[in-house]
Amino acid sequence: MSRGDPTASTLAFLEGALSRNRHDPDQLRGTxxxxxxTLLARYELxxxxxxxxxxxxxxxxxxxxxxxxxxxxxxxKFITTLGEGxxxxxxxxxxxxxxxxxxLRVKAESMNPTGSFKARGMAVAVSRAVELGATHxxxxxxxxxxxxxxxxxxxxxxxxxxxxPADAPLAxxxxxxxxxxxxxxxxxxxSDCGKLARLVCEKAGAFDMATLREPYxxxxxxxxxxxxxxxxxxTLPDAVVYPTGGGTGLIGMWKAFDExxxxxxxGSSRPRMYSVQSDGCAPIVRAFExxxxxxxxxxxxxxxxxxxxxxxxxxxxxxxxxxxxxGGGAVAVPEAExxxxxxxxxxxxxxxxxxxxxxxxxxxxxxxxxxxxxxDERIVVFDTGAGFKSEPPPIExxxxxxxxxxxxxxxxxxxxxxxxxxxxxxxx
Numbered sequence: 001m002s003r004g005d006p007t008a009s010t011l012a013f014l015e016g017a018l019s020r021n022r023h024d025p026d027q028l029r030g031t032x033x034x035x036x037x038t039l040l041a042r043y044e045l046x047x048x049x050x051x052x053x054x055x056x057x058x059x060x061x062x063x064x065x066x067x068x069x070x071x072x073x074x075x076x077k078f079i080t081t082l083g084e085g086x087x088x089x090x091x092x093x094x095x096x097x098x099x100x101x102x103x104l105r106v107k108a109e110s111m112n113p114t115g116s117f118k119a120r121g122m123a124v125a126v127s128r129a130v131e132l133g134a135t136h137x138x139x140x141x142x143x144x145x146x147x148x149x150x151x152x153x154x155x156x157x158x159x160x161x162x163x164x165p166a167d168a169p170l171a172x173x174x175x176x177x178x179x180x181x182x183x184x185x186x187x188x189x190x191s192d193c194g195k196l197a198r199l200v201c202e203k204a205g206a207f208d209m210a211t212l213r214e215p216y217x218x219x220x221x222x223x224x225x226x227x228x229x230x231x232x233x234x235t236l237p238d239a240v241v242y243p244t245g246g247g248t249g250l251i252g253m254w255k256a257f258d259e260x261x262x263x264x265x266x267g268s269s270r271p272r273m274y275s276v277q278s279d280g281c282a283p284i285v286r287a288f289e290x291x292x293x294x295x296x297x298x299x300x301x302x303x304x305x306x307x308x309x310x311x312x313x314x315x316x317x318x319x320x321x322x323x324x325x326x327g328g329g330a331v332a333v334p335e336a337e338x339x340x341x342x343x344x345x346x347x348x349x350x351x352x353x354x355x356x357x358x359x360x361x362x363x364x365x366x367x368x369x370x371x372x373x374x375x376d377e378r379i380v381v382f383d384t385g386a387g388f389k390s391e392p393p394p395i396e397x398x399x400x401x402x403x404x405x406x407x408x409x410x411x412x413x414x415x416x417x418x419x420x421x422x423x424x425x426x427x428x
Contacts (some may be wrong), residue, residue: 004075004344005076006075007071007075007079008051008068008069009039009043009069010043010044010045010069011025011041011043011071011074012044013042014039014040014041015026015041016032016034016035016037016039017032017037017038017072017318018035018037018317019035022034024182026074026132027073028129028207029215029314030207030208030214031092031213038213038315038342039215039272040218040255041219041285043259045262051069052070052263054234060165062081064084064086064124064220065079065081065085066086067226070219071122071219071220072123072215073124073128073131074131077397078128078131078156079127080126080127080152080155081127082113082152082252084120084220084233085120086118086227087107087112087121087227088107088108088111089106089227089228089380090107090335091105091107092104092106092176092350093171093348093350095348095361096346098348099365099368100368100375101364101373101375101377102375102376103375103377103378104379105378105379106350106382107380108383109384110353111290114144114151114175115389116144116147116148116354116385116386116389117224117249117384118148119139119147119148119151119383120221120387121145121216121218121220121221121248121252122145122151122209122217123150123220124217125209125217126149126152126155126158126209127152127205128216129209129214130158134158134207135158135159136158136160136161136206136207137159137205137207138162138201138208138209139163139164139208139209139210139237140164140193140196140199141162141164141172141190141196142165142190143168143171143172143306143307144172144307145162146164146173146175146181147172147389148179149176149209150162150179151175153179154180159181159206160176160179160180161181161183161197161200161204161425163194164184164186165185165187165190165306165309165378166186166188167306168185168306169390171388171389171390172306182370189311190310191297191312196398197210198210202206210314211246211313211314212248212251213314217248218248218255219252221249221252221253222253222255223256224249224256224382225252225253225255225260226256226260229256229265229266232378234281235266236257236266236270236273237347238377238378238379238428239377239378240253240271240272240274240378240379241272241274241276241373241380241382242275242276242360242381242382243276243308244277244308245307245308245309246299246310247284247315247318247319247353249382250273250275251318251319253273254322254325254326257270259401264279268378271328271380272328272329272372273318273322273326274329274331274363274367274372275323275331276330276363277331278309278332278333278334278359279333279334279335280301280302281301281303281308281311282298282332283295283296283297283298283332284316284319284323285330285332286298287330287422288324289330293317293321294316295319295320296310297311298309298312302335303335304338304339304390304391305355306334306356308356308359331363332364333359338355338358338359338362339393339394341361341362342393345358345361346387349408351383352386353383353387354383354386354389355391356384357382359382359389360381360382361381364379364381
């Protein structure tokens, strides 16, 4: 591996999340060879403190790559970036007021270059995999990860294959194809796609980029935690509400908080971390309520929010540990409320949210009712992806159709006397 034009990375070793055994970080690795579980990157934090300071971060540019001391890429020539990271933390506006949560903030991850938070993880994971010699990358995906892998693999000049459920949103399928990836559609769930993806890796000699089956997607996602601390003036919010499928973002943020504390950026207080799932696929919620360390696979997983239709997460124990250590929890929302919240949030000025994001917002009234959050607390909800990349909501036919100028008077009369936002099409 070339060491030309080195970054300031202080990557030291990989550690088994369960086994705690250490492994060489400069070999291309997937999961822990001892137990098949996730490997986590560890850094020389004392060395990182020499150059990574609040003052340094304040003047650096480059999105998530500003945090290079705590990222794994060793050489700048392997950094593949499309401008990911440094997304805004937005006030909740009308939506916040209508939900009765004055301290609500929204982390706008839909503003990443591929339209979702998946850009963070794939930017770092692709960069590091290519640095370590990978030339063909494979991942199962319910949607946004496929597009992100395709985009970053193309930017890095390597091959990509994605395996998606046949009912994955068409926008995600198109994104993967346009970016040059091979697309395999499978009549099944994301867990089935994972099995096929691993077979593709075995037969084609490719590298598996599935969630938490390699060490570095979580490193990209942990920059969410770095940015939250920065956004709040080197404190942390009271609560984080996060739509959860594979849970890489929750795991990454919790890791980020520990690293920031070790560097002296923040203190020991932590936000309460809340996982949100649909009641049609809620393995983490069930495991949390039952007090188990691992989550049993969810039978018959079904939700229109494709990104959280994950019946079994490899990092389940890490997610559950994060929720419990933080004093947070897990909430399942009725499937019907996800689509209704998507539309309500948009009409309250929240923008066109993904269904996954809408699930997180739908949890807020439930959490308020249960006393899990208070009106004046600083609460961050993650807008994980743009709504146009989700399965579209059912839209009624236009109420008034004007085919020619002679009919336009009727259109004007309808607009003047109608309820807000009548559906109208006017054609010349």
